[in-house]
Every structure is written in C-alpha cells, then in structure tokens.
Amino acid sequence: MIKLLIVDDSPLMRRLLTEIFAAAGDFEIEVARNGAEAIERIPNFAPDVVTLDIHMPGMDGLACLDQIMLIRPCPVVMVSSLTAEGADETLEAMALGAVDFIPKPRGSVSLEIDALAPALVEKVRAAAGARISRTTRLRDRVRARVEGTIPGSSSKARRAQPPSRLPMPRQVKGEGLVLVGSSTGGPPALDALLGPLPENFPWPIVIAQHMPASFTGPLARRLDRLSALNISEVTTAAPLLPGHAYIGRGDADLIISRRAGTLTALAAPASEDYFWHPSVDRLVTTAMRVVAPERLIGVLLTGMGADGAKAMSALKQNGGSTIAEAQETAIVWGMPGALVAAGGASIIAPLGRVASELMALLAE
Missing domain, CATH: 3.40.50.180 (Methylesterase CheB, C-terminal domain)
Structure with missing residues (x-):
C-alpha cells in the first residue's frame, strides 16, 4: 500500500481526492486541513507521497513544502491552478523539491475531477516511487536538528551558488x-x-x-x-x-x-x-x-x-x-x-x- 497524505484546505477537495485514491485500491490515506497540520502528521504517518495545495491560509503550500524537505524529505505532488501565477508558484515548488504537479479543476470541481482522476492516480503512483536524494537540503536539516528548530520558509527557493560555466574545448564547426x-x-x-x-x-x-x-x-x-x-x-x-x-x-x-x-x-x-x-x-x-x-x-x-x-x-x-x-x-x-x-x-x-x-x- 502507498501511504498518501492529502493536504488541502477545501473540504470538498479533500473528500473528492480521498474518494479517487480510495477507489484505486492501493492507497492508505490520511488528510490534513492546512500546512501546519500536515507538518504535525508527517513524522508519525511517514507518508510515501504527499499531495499539497499551494494556496492555503496560514502556512501556504510553499512554506509547508520547504519544511517537509527539512523534517522528512519525501515525494510531494503540488496541486496547482493552470494560470501564469500558478505556473510560477509550481516551478518555485519544484525548485524546493516537489517532484510533480496535478492541475486543480477550474470549472465544476466534482465533474471535472472525475475526468482528471486516471491521470491523478498515475502521477501520484509514479511520484510515490520517485527518488529523493538523501542530500536534499542536508545542510539545512542538520542545522535544524542541532538547533532544535525548523527555520521558516523564504518566499524564494533556496539555490546554491550559480554553477561555474564549462569552457568550450575548441571551435566546433558545422551545424548540429x-x-x-x-x-x-x-x-x-x-x-x-x-x-x-x-x-x-x-x-x-x-x-x-x-x-x-x-x-x-x-x-x-x-x-x-x-x-x-x-x-x-x-x-x-x-x-x-x-x-x-x-x-x-x-x-x-x-x-x-x-x-x-x-x-x-x-x-x-x-x-x-x-x-x-x-x-x-x-x-x-x-x-x-x-x-x-x-x-x-x-x-x-x-x-x-x-x-x-x-x-x-x-x-x-x-x-x-x-x-x-x-x-x-x-x-x-x-x-x-x-x-x-x-x-x-x-x-x-x-x-x-x-x-x-x-x-x-x-x-x-
């Protein structure tokens, strides 16, 4: 069984997602109403994968993702709106460590999500088997454990120093x-x-x-x-x-x-x-x-x-x-x-x- 934590502030979305993954037959499911509740549940439930709404009151999805990658890195699939703003936030989430995203229904949620259900299940199953590097945010995790605190998330993904540019070995001739x-x-x-x-x-x-x-x-x-x-x-x-x-x-x-x-x-x-x-x-x-x-x-x-x-x-x-x-x-x-x-x-x-x-x- 795949242990799935669904994090969404909408009771309707929590219910619909729970029904979809319960019907798939290979998921053990828990839900959280917001980011803070998700952080509380993760150590004991130890999910194989998390679906995480980006827009939530209090601790939003990006802040929650940031802390998940510190306390217990695991595959996270963002629930994102298909808008320009949603795209920027989702790409920020992937820079923070999310492995994929699923679209949030735009019209009648209960009708549209049925059409999305097969793709949702396929993506979350694939994410559950995704490889999360043990070195992901390692320095931050060690610091958090030593200090006994989880640092707050910044609004921007943490990024290492820009990579050094590789030199061109010689002049390359011809098209390609x-x-x-x-x-x-x-x-x-x-x-x-x-x-x-x-x-x-x-x-x-x-x-x-x-x-x-x-x-x-x-x-x-x-x-x-x-x-x-x-x-x-x-x-x-x-x-x-x-x-x-x-x-x-x-x-x-x-x-x-x-x-x-x-x-x-x-x-x-x-x-x-x-x-x-x-x-x-x-x-x-x-x-x-x-x-x-x-x-x-x-x-x-x-x-x-x-x-x-x-x-x-x-x-x-x-x-x-x-x-x-x-x-x-x-x-x-x-x-x-x-x-x-x-x-x-x-x-x-x-x-x-x-x-x-x-x-x-x-x-x-």
Missing part, C-alpha cells in the same frame, strides 16, 4: 542540434543541464518538456534567468541559433524543419500518434529528417513513461549520439531507463555530469 527530452522532475533537471553551459555554446538546444501550455512560457523565462544561454518558448517559427535553447510549447508538439535553408523549430498541433506532448519521439524523428544523425545529440532526462526512447535509439543506430540520465539521480527513471533498456544510450551519466558529457561529445 542538441535534442532534449524530460518529464516528471524535468524543470530542475533542465536547470542542472543548462546552467553550466557557456553563452557561446555552438549548437542550438531544443527541448521537449511534458507540461501544460500555461507552464512552458514561465519555465522558459525561469531557465533564461538562471542560464547564460538565451532561452525562449517556441510559439511561432523560430530560426535555431547557437547560444540559444528553445522550449516546446505545452499541449502541442515541437518539430524541426528547414525554411529557406535555415533550421527552424515549429509548434505543431499535438499528434494523436504520440501519447505525451510535446512529444520527444516526434521532435527527434523530425530532426533526423533534416539533419544528418551524426550531427545530432539526444539527451533524455528524468520522466515517467518511455517517450523519446524509440526515436533516440534510432538516432544512435544511425550514427548519432545519445545521453541518458543515470538511475542514481533521475527522479523517475522511466524515460532514460527505457532508452538504456533498448540499448539506445551512448552514454549513461548522473545529472551532475550530463553537461560535461555533452561538451565532451562536441569536442570529438
């Missing part, structure tokens, strides 16, 4: 693309990948991150602030330039084409041939049609499912290079694990080494 796929746990993984790259990185980087459309713009803006690269969301035809990274718009697909001889990224309607969107498989497949495989590097990071494994395996078979995030660091080793299982990974590396492995491939 880096194709990145990520899903559950992807935003902080993308930060770890893009943060060390220099501003003169020679190839454009094109990213398919599974997210709703209202989240990918804020994600691009957040990564742009944290990286030396120029990072933007693809909403119209975007010529691909060195030193730039491009985030596919959510709920659509991201494809590569040539326009007047220039490599271009395009947002395309989500294809029914692919389950996840933006589809990593579709991104890589379209890139291989217009760029020689040996001039492509695929990077598959943390994520639920197997999106990207098929196309990146084909990329490797045709002379391209691929990097799969290692199981030891992936929040969910579904996507990179599927690539490794298919024999499609040229390199398997922990997240902290993926950027340097990418730079080494460019130097070959």
